[in-house]
Structure formats: structure tokens, C-alpha cells
Amino acid sequence: MADTATRTGDAADGAPEDASGDPLPKGFRSAEQGWPELERIPHPPRRIPLLGDLLGASRHTPLQDTLRYAWQLGPIFRRKAFHREFVFVWGHSLAADLADESRFAKHVGLGIANLRPVVGDALFTAYNHEPNWQTAHDVLAPGFSREAMAAYHPMMLDVAARLTGHWDRELAAGRTVDVPGDMTKLTLETIARTGFGHDFGSFERDRLHPFVTAMVGTLTYAQRLNSVPTPALLRRAGRRNDADIAYLHRTVDDLVRARAGGGGDGGGQGDLLDRMLDTVHPGTGERLSAENVRRQVITFLVAGHETTSGALSFALHYLALHPEIAARARAEVDRVWGDADVPGYEQVAKLRYVRRVLDEALRLWPTAPAFAREAREDTVLAGEHPMRRGAWALVLTAMLHRDPEVWGPDADRFDPDRFEAPAVRARAAHTYKPFGTGARACIGRQFALHEATLVLALLLRRYDLRPDPAYRLRVTERLTLMPEGLRLGLERRTTPRATAAVAVAVAVAVEQRDDGDPSAPGCPVHRSAD
16 A cells, blocks of 8 residues: 555645644655654564565455564554555554544555546545644534434435435345445435535436446546556546546536525525535634635545445445345334434434444454644654654555454454444544544534435345345445445335334344355355355
8 A cells, every 4th residue: 555645745835744734844755754763563474575475465355464563563553655655554552542532643655646637635634734624623513413404304304205216216126236336326425415404316327427437437547556656657547537637626616606506406405505604613703715616526525425335335235135124123223213204313322233233344344544643743653653744654444444452252243233322332542543543533413324324224124135145245445435336136025114013023033144154155255154
């Protein structure tokens, strides 16, 4: 996982600074400049000149390659790609130390900085010294308050109804459903509707909306940049990426222009776009600039649906594989929602087991699979590894979530009960990080969790999920993670409002899957039963 992006853009954006405003050391593109005792950290065998540790690596699945090395090399290790070397961390004690906000901060590196041509210094991609992210965060934070979330809830229900209408038609035609594709449509329409009063018409199209195609193109290109020694090797892809960026910018500029002119579908309803255009910073009185508005809109459209669609897709995959878990979740939905046609906002929060299903899916496959942290000052990581100011490490969330010291010897097994309240209280802090950490963690976390819990519950109440017996989980990487080629069969529930007692009886009757069966799906990371 080469780091063409670790300080990509320094020349254009100015030298990075720490929280005090002092310039950080430039050029920490390679770990030996920031880790004085780097030789103590293990690296893969068979290191060769020029390629480093890339022998046998796949440019399509660099993260999964790195996860497999993590099992071999331990909780901290390094990899070299071309002339750059990087430190990876996944041990829980090391990750907890990196979460210390007084000594470490977010590091914009790897593929994240490769997105700066798309969104500049937006919430997700801004360097710590850039002021726009804090301004935007303070202006937009009320848009994710409990009151705001309650206002979004009916719009989420409307979009979910379009999904179920589409799935009903596929079921009537005898077809399986494209889970990642349909979840992408759902989450794009949800954030577009609730955040910006816009409708992309995704469920009325035979193909993905061009906005999604362009967005996936930019994410894929950002990932590919990390697998080549120089962007010059991707000239043709770079031209395509430039066209994708231009399309994203035009689409959002048109959306913002229509709202500013009073022609937007959702104008005046207090959504995120209204806040961006009308709200002044509570401390400075500053408004977001037109360029900043565009950057934040694209950020929310991309980040607000890409990770959530992946989380839903993984959760549906596991629910289909484990009918006993699906039955238990469905029983909870029937009990909590009763005879209501649609749930109220408050009822979603009561679906504690459904939420645990989602949490467990995000544990095994956090759709944002890593985050980087850099030292604010010279320090020693976990009392063992000296780091110079500005040095950084990549925390492998997908490995942290499988650390057997935290999650047990069966860490690869899907078990929502890991998130029962007593189990959560018993675990050490900073062992579960699907939304990042610290001041720069995901601002839309509660939005995503409410949306995903609601959608899982609606689908469980309406359908029985049938997996393809021949399917084995494959994970595609485009900075975020998504199941590849996942299709499910559907059966419409004959008793859509079954009582909890009936649903539990069904669950007891379900034959438990034998994890020792050699035909069971293999985990792409650990190759054990998934």
C-alpha cells in the first residue's frame, strides 16, 4: 500500500502544521524518517530491490494483502513499496495509545489525500492546520442533532419504500437482487434527499446514476495511485479521473445554484444544504464560502452513502448466512413495531439486537478499514517505539476488530452478542473504531446508524433472505470496502407481523451451520470459516 498521498499536495497547500500552528517536518513520506528505531519493527520476508515487499501483492486488494501480513508479523509491522516504507498498527494497546488526542492527531495520508483534487479541504480530507474543516464542522454539527435526525426519518422511510418496491418487482419476476448495487442506490438517495433536497432517480434507472459512476471512478483512481511509483503510469486513468471530478463539480454546482435561487426541491426545510448556505459560525460569524459548500456537499454525498451501503451489504450477507440470527432480529422488529405500518423515529433506537447485527458486521468488515494518526510531538508509542513529531502510522481497523486478545479465539465468527451491554462494558476502550477516532471522527455517525438500523429492520420484516449456496464472500476495495457480486434470493414473509414467540420458535428450529464444514465460505483475511 504505497503512499503517494502521504504529503501529496504540500507544495500547493502549504506545509502542514500541528495544533499550535507550527510547521510540521515535511517529507515524512517514508517511515525511516519518522521512526528512529524502525529496524525493531518486523517486515515481510523476501524483500527485493525497487519493489520492496510487493512481491506477490495484488493491486486490486492491497488492504487484504496487508491484513494477511498482519496475522504473520504481529500487532505492529512495516511494509515497503518502491522507495517508501510504512508502519501499520493493529494491536489494541498500540491503537489505544494512538487514540490519545493530546499526543496524536489525524494524519491525512494514503488514498485520502488523493481525494483532495475532488473535495479539497473538506471535513474528511483537510489537514489539521486548515481552518475550513473546523468551520464546516461547527456549522453542520446541529444538522446531526436528535431534532434534525427526527426530521430526516420520514424521508428515510420514503426512500426505503422505493427500495422495497424495487425488490418486490424483482421477486415477482423471479430474480435475485443485487445487494451492493441496491444499497448504493438507497444510501445515495437518502443522503441526497435528507441533506440536499435532491432526487437522483436511482431506482428508476437501469444503470447507476452517472454521479455514482463518477464517484466510484474517483475512489478507484485514488486507490490505484497507491499501487504505482508515479502517477505518470496512470495517464489515461488520470484523464478519466479529471473528467469524473469535473462531472461531480458540475452536478453539485447546479444543485447549489438551484437552491440559492429558490428552485431546489428541499429549499427552506432546514436540511444540510440550507445550513451550509444560511448558517453563520456561532463563534466567528463566518459563512461557508461557495467553494467550501461545494466541497462539503460532495463529501457528504460520497462519504454519506459509500460506507453505509457497504455496511448494509455486509450485514445482509451475514443475516442470509445465519437464519437463526435473522429470526431473532425479526422477532425483535415484530415485538417493538407491533402493528404499525411504519416505525416512528423513537422505535428505531429500541431495536437493540438489530443494531448489534449492524455493529458486528462493521466489526468484521469496517467499510472505512483504516485510519492514520500522526505524532503531535516527539513521543514513544506505547512505551516501546520512538516517534518523531510528524511521524505517522496506519491503524488497521479491520485487524484491530479481529484482535484475539480482545475478541477471543473465534474473532472471525459472526456473533452479534459481542455487543450486548455487559460485553461492551467489559472490553477495553478504543478496541472498536468503525467511524475513526478523536475530534476528526465521522460527523455523520448517528445518521448512518439510524438509517442502516431502520433499513435492516424494514427488510427483515418484509422478506426472508436466501443466500446463493455457491457464493463465497469477495471484498472489493476502492478506499472503502464492499462485498463483490453479492446477490440474494427473497421470499415474501407469509406472516409479516408474526409475533415474537412465533419468530423465536422458527429460530430454534433452524439448523445451526457447521463452522467446521469445509464448504463453508472462507474469510478473505484469515481463510477460516466466515
